[in-house]
Amino acid sequence: MKKALFLYALAITALLLCTLRHYRSENRRLEQNQTALTSDLHHYRTRLGEEAASAQALRLRCAEFERLRDADAERIRALGIRLRRLEAASKHVTRTEVTLRAPLGDSLLQPAAPTQDPLRRTPHEALLPDSLRRFRWSDPWVTVEGILGRDSVACRIESRDTLRQIVHRIPRRFLFIRWGTKALRQEIISSNPHTRIVYSEYIRIER
Structure with missing residues (x-):
């Protein structure tokens, strides 16, 4: 009987310890989430x-x-992935954001030859410019090029960037002793000097 009571008390104690550890x-998880939600994004240079x-x-x-x-x-879900996975x-x-200055030059595009007599030109021919103006600017990350017309501009902008994400563990510290996990942090690095990271979020699913 005493042995059964001892085993019962031991099981209850183990259950209480497991429950206490879980809580x-x-x-700690909820405290870390509160800190993550209230802290701002920290910007720096590598x-x-x-x-x-x-x-x-x-x-x-x-x-x-x-x-x-x-x-x-x-x-x-639209990707066909179950949330539990x-x-x-x-x-x-x-x-x-790019601030640039680019020289203007005549393009090689020329309008079709209009009717010789100015009075007999069609309305479309009368509106044709003598030439279009082209501009282009580029660096290793951004290319901007376009054509200026009389009342409009056609432009193409191409931006190239590589985002690198590093997720790492922040250990707990007491004096010179480090143990466990205090928090998870992520570092996002952009290779484009014209790019600024304005928002970043990393969510790890707990089981």
Whole structure:
């Protein structure tokens, strides 16, 4: 009888310890999420001079992700992926801004030869410019080119960028001792110097 009571007490103690550990882990997760939601995106330059941003990761359960990020959940389903198979999801917003000066030059495009007699020109021929003006500017990341007409401009803009994402663990610290995980952070690096990262979010799905 005493042995059975001892085993019962031992099982209850183990269950209470597991429950306490679970609640402590949940409290830490919720605290980290509160910090992530209230902290701003931190911008800095890498040692290579590249634009970078740092943000703390969110740790959500599948049901929380579906409730709090319903639009993202719909897009994931549209890909044919079940949410319960999701490991992580990230979203980044960038803005590219370029200030430039480019010389103007005559293009090689010439209008069809109009009727010789100015009085007998059609209305379309009378509106044709003698020539169009072309401009072009480029660097390794952005190309801008276009043609200026009499009352309009045709323009093509091409921007090239590479975004690199690094997710890393921040350990807990006490004096010189480091252990466990205090938070997850992500670093986003843009290779385009004209680009600024204006929003970044990384969500890891907890089981």
